[in-house]
Amino acid sequence: MATTAAPAPINTPAGTSYAPGEATGIWSWLTTVDHKRIGTLYLWTALTFFIVAGIEAFIIRLQLMKPNNQLVSAEMYNQLFTMHGTTMVFLVIMPLSAAFFNYLIPLQIGARDVAFPRLNAFSYWVYLFGGIFMTVPIFFNVAPNGGWFGYAPLTTMQFSGGLNIDFWVIGLQILGVSSLAAAFNFITTIINMRAPGMSLMRMPIFTWMSFVVQFLLILAFPAITIALFFLQFDRFFGTQFYEIAAGADPLLWQHLFWVFGHPEVYILILPAFGLASEILPTFSKKPLFGYNVMVYSGIMIGFLGFGVWAHHMFAVGMGATADTIFAMATLLIGIPTGVKIFNWVATMWGGNIRFTVAMKFAISLVALFTIGGISGVMHSSPPTDLQQTDTYFIVAHFHYVLFGGSIMGIMGGIYFYYPKIFGRYMSEKLGNWHFWSFFVGMNMTFFPMHYAGMLGMPRRIYTYDIGQGWEQFNLWSTVGALLQGVGLICFVYNFVKSRKRGEVAPNDAWGAGTLEWSIPSPPPDYNFAKIPYVTSRYPLWDIKQPEMTAELTHTAPDAGVIADAHAVPMHEETQYYTAKSLGIPMPFPTIKPFFAALFMVLMMAGLVFIHLDLFWVAIFVMIGSGAAFVGSLYGWLTSPLE
Amino acid sequence: MSDHNAAAHDHVEHPTWKQYKWVGFWLLVITAIEVWVYYTPFKESKLFAPTLLLMSAVKFGVVVFYYMHLKYDHPLFKRLFAMGLGIAICTMFALLFLFGALKIGG
Amino acid sequence: MATADTPAGHEGHHEHVHYTSTGLENRKIAIWALIGSECMLFASLISTYLIYKGRSKVGPFPHEWSCKTSNVVGKTAELVAGCAPADVLKPILDIPVTSQSTFVLLMSSLAMVLALAAVENKGHPLPAGAGWWDRCLASSKFWLMATAVMGATFIGYQSYEFTSFVHEGLTIKTNLFGSSFFTLTGFHGAHVSVGVLWLLTLFAIDVKRGLKGKNDVLLVDICALYWHFVDVVWIAIFTLIYLIQ
Ligand SMILES: [Cu+2]
Numbered sequence A: 001m002a003t004t005a006a007p008a009p010i011n012t013p014a015g016t017s018y019a020p021g022e023a024t025g026i027w028s029w030l031t032t033v034d035h036k037r038i039g040t041l042y043l044w045t046a047l048t049f050f051i052v053a054g055i056e057a058f059i060i061r062l063q064l065m066k067p068n069n070q071l072v073s074a075e076m077y078n079q080l081f082t083m084h085g086t087t088m089v090f091l092v093i094m095p096l097s098a099a100f101f102n103y104l105i106p107l108q109i110g111a112r113d114v115a116f117p118r119l120n121a122f123s124y125w126v127y128l129f130g131g132i133f134m135t136v137p138i139f140f141n142v143a144p145n146g147g148w149f150g151y152a153p154l155t156t157m158q159f160s161g162g163l164n165i166d167f168w169v170i171g172l173q174i175l176g177v178s179s180l181a182a183a184f185n186f187i188t189t190i191i192n193m194r195a196p197g198m199s200l201m202r203m204p205i206f207t208w209m210s211f212v213v214q215f216l217l218i219l220a221f222p223a224i225t226i227a228l229f230f231l232q233f234d235r236f237f238g239t240q241f242y243e244i245a246a247g248a249d250p251l252l253w254q255h256l257f258w259v260f261g262h263p264e265v266y267i268l269i270l271p272a273f274g275l276a277s278e279i280l281p282t283f284s285k286k287p288l289f290g291y292n293v294m295v296y297s298g299i300m301i302g303f304l305g306f307g308v309w310a311h312h313m314f315a316v317g318m319g320a321t322a323d324t325i326f327a328m329a330t331l332l333i334g335i336p337t338g339v340k341i342f343n344w345v346a347t348m349w350g351g352n353i354r355f356t357v358a359m360k361f362a363i364s365l366v367a368l369f370t371i372g373g374i375s376g377v378m379h380s381s382p383p384t385d386l387q388q389t390d391t392y393f394i395v396a397h398f399h400y401v402l403f404g405g406s407i408m409g410i411m412g413g414i415y416f417y418y419p420k421i422f423g424r425y426m427s428e429k430l431g432n433w434h435f436w437s438f439f440v441g442m443n444m445t446f447f448p449m450h451y452a453g454m455l456g457m458p459r460r461i462y463t464y465d466i467g468q469g470w471e472q473f474n475l476w477s478t479v480g481a482l483l484q485g486v487g488l489i490c491f492v493y494n495f496v497k498s499r500k501r502g503e504v505a506p507n508d509a510w511g512a513g514t515l516e517w518s519i520p521s522p523p524p525d526y527n528f529a530k531i532p533y534v535t536s537r538y539p540l541w542d543i544k545q546p547e548m549t550a551e552l553t554h555t556a557p558d559a560g561v562i563a564d565a566h567a568v569p570m571h572e573e574t575q576y577y578t579a580k581s582l583g584i585p586m587p588f589p590t591i592k593p594f595f596a597a598l599f600m601v602l603m604m605a606g607l608v609f610i611h612l613d614l615f616w617v618a619i620f621v622m623i624g625s626g627a628a629f630v631g632s633l634y635g636w637l638t639s640p641l642e
Numbered sequence B: 001m002s003d004h005n006a007a008a009h010d011h012v013e014h015p016t017w018k019q020y021k022w023v024g025f026w027l028l029v030i031t032a033i034e035v036w037v038y039y040t041p042f043k044e045s046k047l048f049a050p051t052l053l054l055m056s057a058v059k060f061g062v063v064v065f066y067y068m069h070l071k072y073d074h075p076l077f078k079r080l081f082a083m084g085l086g087i088a089i090c091t092m093f094a095l096l097f098l099f100g101a102l103k104i105g106g
Numbered sequence C: 001m002a003t004a005d006t007p008a009g010h011e012g013h014h015e016h017v018h019y020t021s022t023g024l025e026n027r028k029i030a031i032w033a034l035i036g037s038e039c040m041l042f043a044s045l046i047s048t049y050l051i052y053k054g055r056s057k058v059g060p061f062p063h064e065w066s067c068k069t070s071n072v073v074g075k076t077a078e079l080v081a082g083c084a085p086a087d088v089l090k091p092i093l094d095i096p097v098t099s100q101s102t103f104v105l106l107m108s109s110l111a112m113v114l115a116l117a118a119v120e121n122k123g124h125p126l127p128a129g130a131g132w133w134d135r136c137l138a139s140s141k142f143w144l145m146a147t148a149v150m151g152a153t154f155i156g157y158q159s160y161e162f163t164s165f166v167h168e169g170l171t172i173k174t175n176l177f178g179s180s181f182f183t184l185t186g187f188h189g190a191h192v193s194v195g196v197l198w199l200l201t202l203f204a205i206d207v208k209r210g211l212k213g214k215n216d217v218l219l220v221d222i223c224a225l226y227w228h229f230v231d232v233v234w235i236a237i238f239t240l241i242y243l244i245q
Helices: A026-030 A035-064 A074-109 A117-140 A164-192 A205-237 A251-284 A291-307 A309-316 A320-348 A357-378 A382-388 A392-422 A428-454 A471-501 A539-544 A559-564 A592-605 A615-637 B017-038 B048-067 B075-098 C026-052 C073-079 C095-120 C132-137 C140-167 C176-209 C214-243
Strands: none
Touching: A035 A074, A035 A117, A035 A392, A035 A471, A074 A117, A074 A164, A074 A205, A074 A251, A074 A392, A117 A164, A117 A592, A164 A205, A164 A592, A164 C026, A205 A251, A205 A291, A205 B075, A205 C026, A205 C176, A251 A291, A251 A309, A251 A320, A251 A357, A251 A392, A251 B075, A251 C026, A291 A320, A291 B075, A309 A320, A309 A382, A320 A357, A320 A382, A357 A392, A357 A428, A382 A428, A392 A428, A392 A471, A428 A471, A592 A615, B017 B048, B017 C095, B017 C214, B048 C095, B048 C214, B075 C026, C026 C176, C026 C214, C095 C132, C095 C140, C095 C214, C140 C176, C140 C214, C176 C214
């Protein structure tokens, strides 16, 4: 960067939802490689799928509201609960986390973009197309209907003919590509793109938890990829992986699925933990309590998460040895998780707490996740699990951890980071309506399920007879779901409205201490005009409220490193410039990742035509779009980035 | 991880033909022994499988450390690979035990 | 940020070095992460093969077998022509042929490191009195092509193997052995094929503009890492699937 004449700032009215000087219009979004825009796209898309999954859940609750209800058919009910689970896991919570990975990781570590900006765009488009591919069939009554876990042999052709499961198998393969590509990108970004002085043990906890999640993704997804390939081959090419008559083992799918499935639950919860770990210190006006332990327990949770998968399978009779080992490993995970809970509580202890909406969501995460965690510890014991498995008790458990944990944490994250992303605050008043109806509604929905489950109400039944003592619990659950619906409407209204009419937010919307708050809201396309060098965990508090970080270690990186990165001391940036006037090379916008994603998805989706008895169409679509995919890939890789 | 590793900026000296040819030679010799053993009565021995596994582990290690330069490159790469390989091998053994394809004590 | 995604065939190397936290190249970190992930992919495949080993109800089987050893005696005899319960049939896995293809793949790894060394040493003048071998060692084109050809030869061996299995009555649909064997080795073969395409692309770039400089060394390096990984996977498969019964 040549230091010639000082660049002139762009003067614009504050509170725009784009950084001034940026291109707008649909083409700019299709060709964007900016991590912030891609993050925003993830956010909008995942929230749309959230509404879809919410409607599915609401129909499920209406159907179960009273005994012998006939609102939807049994077949439609199967599609609804399968798509609710699949959508929430793969199309809502993971991508909402991905929205924050995209938006926050480069800002939190002081980088100007991710390591591979175009790969990042590719991940998003694959996710979007894969999501559409999975979601549309429900409108034609051919949605996946085998549960989000897709147990084979139930999902083989013999028991699940028709296209339903085909959409699920292929859809998950597509979404796997998206998650894997993003994971390699973020691993590289976090390892290699940190500002000088941003050592690993100075990274914000959100970045740390995201880092752990990326490793879980790259190591867990291959197992389900292979399990899905087997199922795909069984369904389309007549292999016998899940063919019991040919000697196949009915547990093969279950094991491979849960080798992926258990790390997956940490993929869903750790980013929310990370967000809570940003929100709680900010609104308690204290550095996070036990930062190191927080990091190590996150790593520990991730690592142990690979050794506990069979606790989902106690009921299949693996034998006493296997049951014991997996039960003990599962109990062990309770320790690092409990450590995190206590650290959050200790962070708030003695703090100067501000009860903003974001803070309320973060605190409710701590409380609700603890409830879900405790019921989880209950069924980590095989004898207890045998009573609870496949009942509503389990449904209650995982909704406390995934709704009470992940969704509440992510909602807190949205209220917290909205001012950074859109330059304006969300309304606290509507936010409070949202929070309380979610909080009360979710407890009203899911707490009674513990009782229904203990009374033996099985999961996945589309209706039930009177006189089993389940009626009032189900009615409460449905009323709670209604309340959550009200909360969702408040949220959506608030989210959409505040973009134009919210109160204008400054740089540092909440008085937080990490790097992302030191630059304008919304951040300019180049993020940091001058890369700061970081001397402690809360660099912004260092310059604005030094008394808060007095006890933390401060060390500056050596002069050579600072010069190497053209870094300057920690500072606030409040003006917008153009990247050009600052001499910062920006990656070119390009449509190639979009086309690469589109053709790859078409190539994978073309297989469906085989089951429509259109063999040659399938061949044509697959080979044609396969060639187009390789072509776009070559075009992409041979054109310059910036 | 050692941050801002100035040394990593310098080019890491990779081995040359002189070492590479020996690595290749040993890979071939070990493979030849593996195949030869397959045709000897040793095949029926209880030690056959462990011996073969050991030999292929040596081949695996030689390729990874010399041809993939793990011995010379930044330790970060070693960690990335060891993590994936370690979890993969543990998962594989666990699965084999769970399905009764392996049993303690043969 | 930038050298990160820098393109393969792009002419002007912007050699202005971007600062990175570790001083390492982004793409090299990513490829190692990918390799770590691939370990898990092949572990799942190999586990499934080993779990299903000996569980097939009908032949052909991988190793020495007779119709008697099969679980469903009656059915087997019909399936494989000329199978009488007393006969001991030869194993379907052809060790001599597979040993040859293994040999070829191992040697391709040697060629690959020499290709990388040749690109790394571009610009160093040959020693005085350099013979034909020194000149050969300095030719990245030669070694890239040699690696690709050996990879293609391996694929040729695999096609031969697959075809002869089908002739002996083993397809991907026949039994659990067929399903898991063809899927496992097929996945490996697909990886080799991608590698061959990658090598040919590098060769084409080398012909077009010559591979040299730091960025090009990296291009060849990440391809080499991928190639060697595919090779070590084969080392594991050869022992676990072919040699150990
Ligand atoms: Cu689990």
